[in-house]
Amino acid sequence: MFRLPELYENHLKKQFNYPQYLVLLILLNLLQNLKTVRLEELARRFPSPIKLKSS
Numbered sequence: 001m002f003r004l005p006e007l008y009e010n011h012l013k014k015q016f017n018y019p020q021y022l023v024l025l026i027l028l029n030l031l032q033n034l035k036t037v038r039l040e041e042l043a044r045r046f047p048s049p050i051k052l053k054s055s
Contacts, residue, residue, distance in 0.1 A: 002032045023048070 002025075004012070013021055030045055031037060 002029045004028070 004025075012024065016024065026046070027042075030042060034041065034045075
């Protein structure tokens with residue numbers, strides 16, 4: 001599992017609430033583990049549905 005350096009971890013925990021921070025960690029782990037990154041693949045592997053917001 002990908003682990004951020006403590007300095008970044010502390011800063012990000014102050015910037016985001018806990019659920020947002022966890023989502024960021026999940027995305028970072030997915031990006032670290034995928035060889036090529038395509039939005040379709042990222043959306044398929046992401047554990048929470050990604051919804052588009054239309055205006």
